[in-house]
Amino acid sequence: MFLWLVCHERVLTNVEKRRRRLTQVSSCAICGDGREGLDHFLRFCPPTLWRWNQLIRSDASNEFNTLPIKEWILANFLTPTRFVYNFSEWPTMFPYILWNLWKRGNERVFQGNFGQRDDILALSLSMANMGQRVAGSIGTEATIWCQVE
Numbered sequence: 001m002f003l004w005l006v007c008h009e010r011v012l013t014n015v016e017k018r019r020r021r022l023t024q025v026s027s028c029a030i031c032g033d034g035r036e037g038l039d040h041f042l043r044f045c046p047p048t049l050w051r052w053n054q055l056i057r058s059d060a061s062n063e064f065n066t067l068p069i070k071e072w073i074l075a076n077f078l079t080p081t082r083f084v085y086n087f088s089e090w091p092t093m094f095p096y097i098l099w100n101l102w103k104r105g106n107e108r109v110f111q112g113n114f115g116q117r118d119d120i121l122a123l124s125l126s127m128a129n130m131g132q133r134v135a136g137s138i139g140t141e142a143t144i145w146c147q148v149e
């Protein structure tokens, strides 16, 4: 569901809240950046960028950071080796990373919970493995989480 929201730009970032006149403030509550849009929240907010830089191949960081968000999501599903080495779990784990980044960011803003800086990867891998076991146990095929037009 969250990935659908991301792909259809329906995530309620501060930029989106301001567009809907729910707030006057569009800046990022975490870093103070002037525009907390989806790209900022999921890729470029400094704590998030730090996390991505731990995961992404250094020779792929320019492409990783410049693709439009829908192409970025699709590339992470279809051609993950563009960004990470030999990481077969990446397409399954990637949506959980996005979800956990969003959830962790909101916990920071609304609960003041800064948690561990590097636990999102382990948590996302655990969730991906659990999801694969559940999918395998009921015999379903992989779901297409996001279709890019």
Ligand SMILES: [Zn+2]
Residues within 6 Å of the ligand: 028, 029, 030, 031, 032, 033, 040, 044, 045, 046
């Ligand atoms: Zn920020």
